[in-house]
Amino acid sequence: MYPEVLQHIQGSWAPGSDSHRRAVLNPATGEPLGEYVCVSKADLDRALAASLEGFRIWSRVSAFERCKIMRRAAGLLRERASEFAAILTLELGKPPAEAAIEVQSSADIVEWFAEEGRRAYGQVIPARADLVQQVLTREPVGPVAAFTPWNFPINQPARKISAALAAGCSVILKPAEETPATAMELVRIFLEAGVPPTVIGFVVGEPSTISEHLISSPIIRKISFTGSTAIGRRLSALAGEHLKRTTMELGGHAPAIVWDDADTPAAVRVLAAAKFRNAGQVCISPTRFLVHDSVFDAFSTAFVAFAKGLDVGPDAHAGGQMGPLAHARRLEAVDALVQDAVARGADLACGGRRIGNRGFFYAPTVLRDVPMEARIMNEEAFGPVAVLNRTRDVPAVIEEANRLDYGLAAYAFTGSAKLAATFGREIEAGMISINHSGLALPELHFGGVKSSGHGSEGGSEALEAYFNLKLVTTLAD
Ligand code: NAD
Numbered sequence: 096m097y098p099e100v101l102q103h104i105q106g107s108w109a110p111g112s113d114s115h116r117r118a119v120l121n122p123a124t125g126e127p128l129g130e131y132v133c134v135s136k137a138d139l140d141r142a143l144a145a146s147l148e149g150f151r152i153w154s155r156v157s158a159f160e161r162c163k164i165m166r167r168a169a170g171l172l173r174e175r176a177s178e179f180a181a182i183l184t185l186e187l188g189k190p191p192a193e194a195a196i197e198v199q200s201s202a203d204i205v206e207w208f209a210e211e212g213r214r215a216y217g218q219v220i221p222a223r224a225d226l227v228q229q230v231l232t233r234e235p236v237g238p239v240a241a242f243t244p245w246n247f248p249i250n251q252p253a254r255k256i257s258a259a260l261a262a263g264c265s266v267i268l269k270p271a272e273e274t275p276a277t278a279m280e281l282v283r284i285f286l287e288a289g290v291p292p293t294v295i296g297f298v299v300g301e302p303s304t305i306s307e308h309l310i311s312s313p314i315i316r317k318i319s320f321t322g323s324t325a326i327g328r329r330l331s332a333l334a335g336e337h338l339k340r341t342t343m344e345l346g347g348h349a350p351a352i353v354w355d356d357a358d359t360p361a362a363v364r365v366l367a368a369a370k371f372r373n374a375g376q377v378c379i380s381p382t383r384f385l386v387h388d389s390v391f392d393a394f395s396t397a398f399v400a401f402a403k404g405l406d407v408g409p410d411a412h413a414g415g416q417m418g419p420l421a422h423a424r425r426l427e428a429v430d431a432l433v434q435d436a437v438a439r440g441a442d443l444a445c446g447g448r449r450i451g452n453r454g455f456f457y458a459p460t461v462l463r464d465v466p467m468e469a470r471i472m473n474e475e476a477f478g479p480v481a482v483l484n485r486t487r488d489v490p491a492v493i494e495e496a497n498r499l500d501y502g503l504a505a506y507a508f509t510g511s512a513k514l515a516a517t518f519g520r521e522i523e524a525g526m527i528s529i530n531h532s533g534l535a536l537p538e539l540h541f542g543g544v545k546s547s548g549h550g551s552e553g554g555s556e557a558l559e560a561y562f563n564l565k566l567v568t569t570l571a572d
Contacts, residue, residue, distance in 0.1 A: 097185055100131035100275045100299065103282055104138055105145040106292030111300055112138055117272055122188035122419040123454040131275065133300025136308055142267050142296040143314045146238040149265035149293035154235045156263070158213045165209030165260060168288035172202040172281070179280060183248050186274045188418035188454070189373060190408065200537075201253035201281070207537035208254075211558055212261030228569045233562040235263030236340065237316030240309040242302070242330070243278065244322045245271035245421050246376045252278040254541075254552050255319050256285065256295065262561030264317070267296035267309060273422055275299045302326075310334050317561060320344070321378075323475075324501075324546045342550030342560050344378065344542060346475040347503030350496035351381035352486075352518060355389045357508035361530075363394060366506060367401040367481075369532045371417050371459050375479040376425070378547075379504035379526065379534055382476055385495055388487045395463060395483050399444045402459035402481070407450060419455040420478060426455045429478030436462050436469040436482075446479070473499065489517065497523045503543035504534060 100119065101108040113135035118127045134142075153161070172179065180194035189197065217232040241255035252268055259266040270278035282297045298305055309315050310333045318334050320327055321344040334341045353362045366381050373380075386394045408415030420426050426449060433447050446460030460480040465472055471482055486492045496505060496518075505524040509515055515529045525543040526534050535541055541553035551557045 096181065097128040098182065098276050098280065100129060100279060102134050102138060102142075102299065103279070103295065103297035104142045111135055111298075113300055115301065117300070119186055119273065119275065120422065121185055121454075122421055123456075125423070125454050128185055129276075131299060134298040134305060135300075136304065139298060139305065139308045142298055143238070143309070143312050145293040146265045146267050146296055147314050149291060149295070150235070150238045152291050153260070153265055153294045154263040158215065158263070161260060161263065162209045162213050164289040165205055165212070165257065165285075168285045168290070169202045169205040169209065171284045171288055172198065172205065175284070176202070179249060179277060182280060183274075183277045184418075186276055187245060187248055187421055190415040190418050193373065193418075197247060197250050201249045204250065204253045204537045205257045208257035208261040208558070211555055212263075214555070215262065215558060215562065222568075224570070226571050228571060230567045230569075232565050232567070233262075234565050236561050236563050237264060238314050239264045239266040239317045239319060239561065240306070240315045241266055241268045242306060242318075242320040242322065243268065243270050245273040246373060246378075248274035248277035249281055251321050252281050254557070256281070258319075258552075258557050258561055260285070260290065260294070262558055264561050265294045265296075267298060267315075269298050269302065269305045269309075272299060272302060306330055307333065310339060311337060313337075315339065318342070319550075319552075319560070321552070324548075327548060340560065342542075342552065343548035344550070344552050345503075345546065345548040346477075346501060347378045347380070347543060347547050348383060348475050348499050348501040349379055349381045349504040349506060349524070350383045350385055350522070351506040352492055352496065352508065353384065353386045353390065353394055354507070354509040354511070354514060355387040356510035356514070357390070358510065358530075359390050359394055359508075360397065362508035363397040363401060365532045366508075367398050369506075370481050371402065371405055371479050374417050374420055374457070376421060376477050380477075381504075381506050382480075382482060383472065383495070384481055384483045385486045385492050386483055388485045391483070391485050395444065395461070398481065398483065399461050402461050403445050405459050407456055407459065417459060417479065420457055421455070423455055425478060426457060429457055429476060429480060432471040432474065432476055432478075433460055433462065433480055436465050436471045439466050439469045441465040441469060444483075475501070489514070493518070493521045497521075500546040501543070502545035503547035504528065506532070
């Protein structure tokens with residue numbers, strides 16, 4: 096059932112020509128699903144040459160035609176959603192229902208960017224002199240190198256490929272080493288829909304070799320990366336050396352404020368579901384819960400009951416609500432953060448242990464009254480762990496929300512319009528969701544500030560990153 100993972104270079108699918116191979120593991124069992132031959136530097140050079148040729152072709156296709164092809168791709172994706180979801184579940188362990196949502200929402204993303212590409216308007220600017228016409232246009236920036244993580248194996252490639260294609264760019268995609276097949280099948284869909292073969296390259300192998308080679312190449316004009324802040328820094332520095340444009344969607348440590356005037360049951364329902372989605376391996380996952388003292392016990396009791404009631408199951412487990420962590424490294428990293436917090440005096444309300452010894456399952460975990468010096472208060476957990484702390488003062492809660500250098504998502508629940516406005520204004524984050532969970536729709540801005548990165552992966556802002564501006568001023572005399 097797991098497809099053979101190949102590279103897509105110069106319009107053909109073939110194994111890489113490097114001497115290294117990599118295995119893909121099923122995180123629900125820890126057993127291999129398949130193996131692929133890594134891409135070599137010589138392969139990357141061929142992919143770069145193809146990408147330049149692809150750019151020349153695709154940038155001359157009208158926005159109207161590009162839209163039609165991309166909409167066809169979205170339709171094919173919807174038709175084959177169950178096949179995609181099955182592969183996604185195999186390589187990431189995401190429960191089938193959650194995988195199906197990710198596939199359907201990826202089709203929405205492709206469709207939305209397809210449409211938005213037709214609205215990349217320019218401007219005619221009134222001139223100072225008679226017979227002068229000043230026209231500002233948007234032109235595709237050039238071949239793009241896109242690097243996507245394992246936590247959303249189709250959503251992330253869909254965002255980056257769609258934005259590039261909609262703007263008229265060619266793109267070379269490097270998916271996560273752990274989850275290459277879902278992304279590979281998405282590339283196949285775009286090609287089947289009519290994207291010319293040299294327009295999309297697909298390369299997988301040793302990540303630093305690939306990113307260093309692609310970013311340094313004069314052919315690549317734009318870099319889009321989603322992943323950890325540490326790697327984002329490295330890639331930004333390299334891109335800076337070569338004066339390349341970047342979109343960086345990096346880590347987060349989202350504060351979630353629950354005030355005494357909030358609808359507490361709704362806050363539990365929304366925030367607990369958001370916390371344990373994808374086993375907490377989500378950059379916008381609510382992590383530091385800052386709960387008003389007067390509702391802390393009610394919130395905490397209901398939250399722990401939700402966590403304990405989750406059906407944590409293997410990949411094929413039909414009713415599973417939470418799957419395993421993506422790989423063994425995450426299991427170790429998450430457990431180390433939890434044990435450190437407990438050793439420093441945090442109250443472990445539930446979880447705090449691996450489940451079984453097969454696969455990478457970790458119990459939904461709730462820590463209460465966690466001291467500030469605990470590592471988890473300062474480092475991204477990226478796992479199914481909620482930290483519940485008490486608060487009672489608005490300036491103090493805002494200070495705590497803004498304390499870290501992360502600034503991706505933030506959440507707040509309050510019945511007061513005034514407080515909602517205060518949180519919306521004062522919290523340093525790229526996205527703030529108040530009284531509901533409303534982030535990550537294709538038409539909405541998606542991106543962070545501070546060490547959570549820059550640029551946007553959603554909304555019309557996302558397309559801007561793929562355009563150069565060009566001014567043509569003409570004296571028609
Ligand atoms: P990791 O840093 O080893 O890998 C994360 C991702 O970055 C992988 O997909 C990998 O392919 C890619 N990567 C690693 N080195 C690279 C390089 N030199 N060039 C290009 N890509 C490279 O971390 P991990 O243990 O797999 O994941 C844990 C951390 O990753 C989390 O703490 C989180 O901060 C981050 N992460 C963030 C997101 C996000 O949505 N922002 C998604 C996944 C992982």
